[in-house]
Structures are given as C-alpha cells and as structure tokens.
Amino acid sequence: MSDQAMQDDNEGATASPWAPANQRQRQREAKRQAVLSTAAQLFNEKGFQSTSLDDIAARLNVSKPTLYYYVKSKDQILIECVNSGLEMMVEGIEQTRLAGGQAIDQLLACMRIYTRIVTQDFGMCVIRISDAELPSEHRAELRRLKSGIDHAFRRLVSASIEEGSIIPCDPKLTAFMIAGALSWIGQWYQVQGELTPDKIADAYIDTFKHGFLQRNQRPS
Amino acid sequence: MSDQAMQDDNEGATASPWAPANQRQRQREAKRQAVLSTAAQLFNEKGFQSTSLDDIAARLNVSKPTLYYYVKSKDQILIECVNSGLEMMVEGIEQTRLAGGQAIDQLLACMRIYTRIVTQDFGMCVIRISDAELPSEHRAELRRLKSGIDHAFRRLVSASIEEGSIIPCDPKLTAFMIAGALSWIGQWYQVQGELTPDKIADAYIDTFKHGFLQRNQRPS
Numbered sequence: 001m002s003d004q005a006m007q008d009d010n011e012g013a014t015a016s017p018w019a020p021a022n023q024r025q026r027q028r029e030a031k032r033q034a035v036l037s038t039a040a041q042l043f044n045e046k047g048f049q050s051t052s053l054d055d056i057a058a059r060l061n062v063s064k065p066t067l068y069y070y071v072k073s074k075d076q077i078l079i080e081c082v083n084s085g086l087e088m089m090v091e092g093i094e095q096t097r098l099a100g101g102q103a104i105d106q107l108l109a110c111m112r113i114y115t116r117i118v119t120q121d122f123g124m125c126v127i128r129i130s131d132a133e134l135p136s137e138h139r140a141e142l143r144r145l146k147s148g149i150d151h152a153f154r155r156l157v158s159a160s161i162e163e164g165s166i167i168p169c170d171p172k173l174t175a176f177m178i179a180g181a182l183s184w185i186g187q188w189y190q191v192q193g194e195l196t197p198d199k200i201a202d203a204y205i206d207t208f209k210h211g212f213l214q215r216n217q218r219p220s
Numbered sequence: 221m222s223d224q225a226m227q228d229d230n231e232g233a234t235a236s237p238w239a240p241a242n243q244r245q246r247q248r249e250a251k252r253q254a255v256l257s258t259a260a261q262l263f264n265e266k267g268f269q270s271t272s273l274d275d276i277a278a279r280l281n282v283s284k285p286t287l288y289y290y291v292k293s294k295d296q297i298l299i300e301c302v303n304s305g306l307e308m309m310v311e312g313i314e315q316t317r318l319a320g321g322q323a324i325d326q327l328l329a330c331m332r333i334y335t336r337i338v339t340q341d342f343g344m345c346v347i348r349i350s351d352a353e354l355p356s357e358h359r360a361e362l363r364r365l366k367s368g369i370d371h372a373f374r375r376l377v378s379a380s381i382e383e384g385s386i387i388p389c390d391p392k393l394t395a396f397m398i399a400g401a402l403s404w405i406g407q408w409y410q411v412q413g414e415l416t417p418d419k420i421a422d423a424y425i426d427t428f429k430h431g432f433l434q435r436n437q438r439p440s
Contacts, residue, residue, distance in 0.1 A: 127352065133350075165434060
C-alpha cells in the first residue's frame, strides 16, 4: 500500500506514523530474508566458522542487536539457510515429477534445476557447509532431506533404465555421479563469473547423455 | 633389524635395552604416520571440529602427552593430512605423465588414480575438509596445490581434444565435471562398503566415455 493510499484510508483521522500490521509483517519477513541471504553469502565466501554475527550486521548496515530481532543465533541462521536450499531442491524435484513425461526428461530437468539451485545463496550453503559443521541436533533432519534428494535421483535413473532411455547401469552409482558432478558446481561457481548456470547445465547434460569420446573412437 | 641380529652385532658387549638410533628413527616415523592416519580417519568420520586430540589418543591407546611427542597441534595434524592427500594426487598425475602415451589414456589413468586416492584416509580429508576449516596461514599453499591438480585435468582434456580423442568442448567445464564427480566419491564412499574404488572408477569412466543414453536414443 502506498503512503498516499494509507492517507486516503485514514482520511479525517490523524494519520498514524506506523504502517498497518499486515504491511509491518511483510516488511519484517523481507528483512528476515535479507538477513538469511546475506549470511548465506558470507558463509559461502569465507566459511561458517569465520563469519561472525558482526560481519552479517556490518554488511546489512545494522547493529548486532537489530539482527537478534530477526534471528536467535548464528547456528539458527545456518540451519535456516541449509534448510531453505534443501527445500528448494525437494520442491524442484517434485515440480518435475508433477510435470510428468518420460523419466529421462524428468531426470534431465532435475539436473538443470539442481544446477540452478547450487549456484544460488542457499543452495550453495548446502554444498559448501560440511555435515560436521551443522548443529548436531539438526544434523539428522538435514541428512534425511539430503538422502531424499539422493534417492529421487536414483529412482529417476532406475525408471530411465526401465523405459529404455538409459543403458543398464548401477542406478546408485550413476545417481551419485550425477549428484556429485552437479554438487561440485556449488564449490567452484563464482556469481560474478562468465558462465551462467544454464550454460553449465547444457554442457554437463550433453556429456552425461553422449559421453566425451569422439564418435570415431567409440565401439560400434 | 631383528632382535637376534642386534644381539649378534653386540656380541661380547652388554646388550643395550635401547634399539639402535636408525631403528628408533624408523619406529618414530611409523608411529607418527599412525597418528596422522588415525586422525584422518576421525576427521573423515566426525569432522575436524568435533575431533579432539583426546579422541585421537584414545583410538591409539596412548595418552595425549604422548601425541605431542609426534605432532604439535590438531591444526598441524590437519595440514599434514590434507597435504599428504594432495601430494598423492600430484604424484599420481606426474606418474601418468611420465608413463606417456595418448592424452586420453593419461586422462583416464588420472581419473582412476584420483578415485583410489579420494577413497583413502588422506585423500578423503582433501575432499571432506572445507577450505574454511584449514588454518588461514596454510590455506594459500593448499589452494595452490588444489589449483595445480585442477589445471592438470584441464590440460589433459585440452590435449585429448587436440589429438582428436575427445569431442570439442570447454576444457575447463569438462575438467570441473570430471574432478567434481570424482571428488564427490570422497563424500559418500564407505570403507566398509561393497564397492571397490576400481569398480567405481570403471563405471564413472564408462559413463564419461560413452554417456548414459541408450544407443537408439542418440542422434546419428
């Protein structure tokens, strides 16, 4: 709602200097998300251990006490960042499932979505923060989400073999190879670099589909 | 040297209860290596932050003061573990270079060696310990080694394209894809599991060479 609209609503009454409650709630949530995104960027740049709440506050131009209005602790921020990244992955996989089609098309779509997510703030946290750095009381839940993503890739590989799209192979190993190659993108990707996530996904998907050997080097 | 041989050497003199200096030096080095290997296993199992010198001493059945006879600190142990893993990789790549042959054969040989190393104690540390966890004064040197390994893969991909073994591609992206898929093995590999490093390397190399699509799904 614009300031003008607020004034119109309150015509005749003394205008309140506070925004309406629902607007304040939205502003608060936007600020909370800014805290989490900024924290994720710092974790990805210099590591979780080396990032302090002061660093996060400084980048947001606020004081540390202001941060505490939105988050409880650095550990809580970390959990929310990693959890957001994992939820994006789970939702992406679910969307490709709902879109239907051949298993191989779903698998390739998931690879593209996964590449996009590991090159974003929260997805990169999933890759760059080691399991050992996660607060122990949340480790099991986050591992459960990770394992669910692994199994989704494995099921898509299995279904792609069954429908005759993929050559017979160990679905677990192939799924690990896919998830590994894609996850590692989150380790080396630079947001300011020349490569877009979609260009990277194109190149990886092409190699996964056809291999890198010259055609004349292949067994017939 | 056996105890018997020592006694023979000292025949006529009063046998010393201490081993000769060169033997003591070898024993000391073997014990030092046991400290490093045990530490690497613990770092890989529960993370660097969560592993204490007490944990390492307990698994070796010695006291913490005994450890200090072989190593200065937990940080020093970490550096030596990661450095050993990286040196194994550098040496492995160098050996395939010296063996000569086509670039593609060298590349595939490097992939096999890299897989073997990331499934061993020190190599697994290279993968599981994040850059941010490394002591800052050694980070640049360890990054230099990692970057050298990345560039070796990139050069082999470039040379494989030039000799006509690999289809034209972005060597940097393809090298990242290879190193990523292989590095991730160090994240999920379980020493007690059914898969041997060579079986994993076979499967990965096959997919990299030929892709996973069924032949009848390929463009002619």
